[in-house]
Amino acid sequence: PSDSINGFYVFQTDKRNEPTLQGDTVPGFGDQRYFRRQFIAINETHIFSSSVVNESRFGISRLRPDYLPAFQVNPTSYGINDGINLPVGLPQITITSIALTFGGPSAYPQYRGDTTAVLSDTLSILKGKNYIKTGGEYRRFISSNETGNTGSFTFATPAAFLADQANAFKVTEGFPSARIFVNALNGFVQDSYKLSSRVTVEGGVRVEWNGTPSEAEGRFVVFDPTTTQLVHLGSGGYGALYPQNWHVEPRVGFVIDPAGSGKFIVRGGFAIQAEQPITNPLIQLSANPPNANPISFTSSIATPWVTLENAANVAGASTLSPSTVPNTFKDAYVQNYNLNLQFALNRSTTIQVGYYGLTSRHLRLTRNLNQPVDGVRPYLAVSSSSPIAAGRALGNITDYDSDGMSNYNSLWLIVTKQMGHGLELNSSYVWSKSLDLNSLSTQGVILPDSNNPSTNYGPSDFDVRHRFVFSGVYALPLHGNFLIRGWQLAGIVQLQTGNPFSVTTNLGTNGTAGTIRADQSGPVATQLTLLANGSVQYLPQSICYAATQGCTFSIPTGLNATQGRNSIFGPGFENTDLSLSKSFPVYREANLQFRADVFNFLNHANLGQPNLQIVTSGTSVTPGTFGQISSTRFPVGDSGSSRQLQLSLKLLF
DSSP states (O other), X not given: OEEEEEEEEEEEEEEEEETTOTTOOSTTSSEEEEEEEEEEEEXXXXXXXXXXXXXXXXXXXXXXXXXXXXXXXXXXXXXXXXXXXXXXOOOEEEEGGGTEEESXXXXXXXXXXXXXXXXXXXXXXXXXXXXXXXXXXXEEEEXXXXXXXXXXXXXXXXXXXXXXXXXXXXXXXXXXXXXXXXXXXXXXXXXXXXXXXXXXXXXEEEEEEEOOOEETTSOXXXXXXXXXXXXXXXXXXXXXXXXXXXXXXXXXXXXXXXXXXXXXXXXXXXXXXXXXXXXXXXXXXXXXXXXXXXXXXXXXXXXXXXXTTTHHHHXXXXXXXXXXXXXXXXXXXXXXXXXXXXXXXXXXXXXXXXXXXXXXXXXXXXXXXXXXXXXXXXXXXXXXXXXXXXXXXXXXXXXXXXXXXXXXXXXXEEEEEEEETTEEEEEEEEEEEEEESOSOTTSOOOOSOTTOGGGGOEEOTTOOSEXXXXXXXXXXXXXSSTTTSOOEEEEXXXXXXXXXXXXXXXXXXXXXXXXXXXXXXXXXXXXOEEOTTSOEEOSOOOEESSOOTTOSEEOOSSSSOSSOTTOEEXXXXXXXXXXXXXXEEEETTEEEEEEEEEESTTOOOOBOOOOOEEEEETTEEEOTTTTEEOSBSSOTTSTTSSOEEEEEEEEEO
16 A cells, blocks of 8 residues: 655736727727736555555635726716716626727626635545545635626617616626635446446446535525515525535546447447536625615606606616525536447548537526516516515516526547658548527626517527647757757647627617617628728618518517528637647756747737617617628637737747
């Protein structure tokens, strides 16, 4: 028997300025990000015998990110009454018809500290034809959050902005905080059994328990739809946020070498995996009264707009917009399944063909629990008997539930060729399709009809039907002293089709402006026409208020338009990266690596998505910049945007 112990510690700190992230299109109104990360891990391996080994691990990670608006001023200094009287920034202002956004970001500042402790143990046993692993893991997660916001205003057109007539407004008055605890425990056993020299099968099961998140000082407040009350957890029938979740997760796999030559291999597998819920949406529960005061305004016939000077007064006097999580919430889980074939055509060429798919259930879905039906909200006010905010009028109620779902299917092909003389080439092609109800759990309410989420089933926002990647590495045949020999040239080319999108309207009849899709009367002919203003016209401005001959898009009469979600695809992506590198020996096993990288070597302009919202005014539509692309896919400075050069030195020891 023998023991070995090793460990490591990592400390990282960085500061980033993002001039146009978080929706802003005007530089200078992005955010500042300060990160500090620490990670320590200790690993102990005990060898009982040549066939029995135990490995124990303990680790703690700490993450402290701070997100601050880049332009930090007190909005009251500008005559803005958005309920915020702190130097955190201007409200985030969007002018829909020209896709212009500045101020904010609306969800900042944010201060967060996450600590995760993990204790795990794995016992490995090799006995005959069996290779058995069994073990378990305990996780303790603590998240401390303090969240402010700058609020947000939406104006339909530049004329509406100049007239100070906002059709939507949202803010949370106060600076709520939360300290959230989550425990998780799991155990597993798996066996890899060699049936013969040509067939290996694997099977296993993991049993997982995810504890219900709790808040240190009882600041979680939820909306109970059965009593129309706002209640603290632990009272009013809510003893806990939701029941603790147990999962049994089987997994099986196989590897077959039919001829026993190693030239043709068949692999396949199936597994169920559960996800421990993240705590981001739970932070909003501590932003409900009495901890904070979330309010909102959506244009109506009675009150068509608010101004920068009266928004907080109008919204605060009329509606409360709380967030909630149902006590039937369930953990998400995914089923993975795959089958692939590997062929060795000769000593230098390998081909892999495969299928990969997954089905996910109980994904997080954000909906408006108080969506108007025929102009009337189902919950008009908080119950007069509510222990919190009794009698307050109710606006939108943001509900974070687990009714989301998705599926993904793909076929892929990989070819690897060893050309000899230091040259290796790789290429891959993927044909895939991803479908879901909502693609990002952080998007907020995007459903046109929160009472019927199935109408939003369609291609995922990140769906890519075709993707081709070609890469190569070449050891340059240079000879001479240590400065000349040992150079390596590498390159990678990425080509893929565009991501899908929907054309929407600024209608707010569902309580959430900008989520109702437009009617579509025929196929869409996309184009790439350079305009005098520097933008690119991608969609034709063939828009009308009512369906008319010759108009591609029009305003629907209800919530469910004839246009399916994400039925139009945007511009594709093309990128070529090159690198030149060499390692210089320093001392014994220490090496100094020099690397020169050129990202987007051809400086190809990868265009972003166009302005997709049709703006209405009365019974007419405003073309504005509809259908125009005014930005690249990624912000300047990110990979895939403009050509970038990078020189680096790395010490390896």
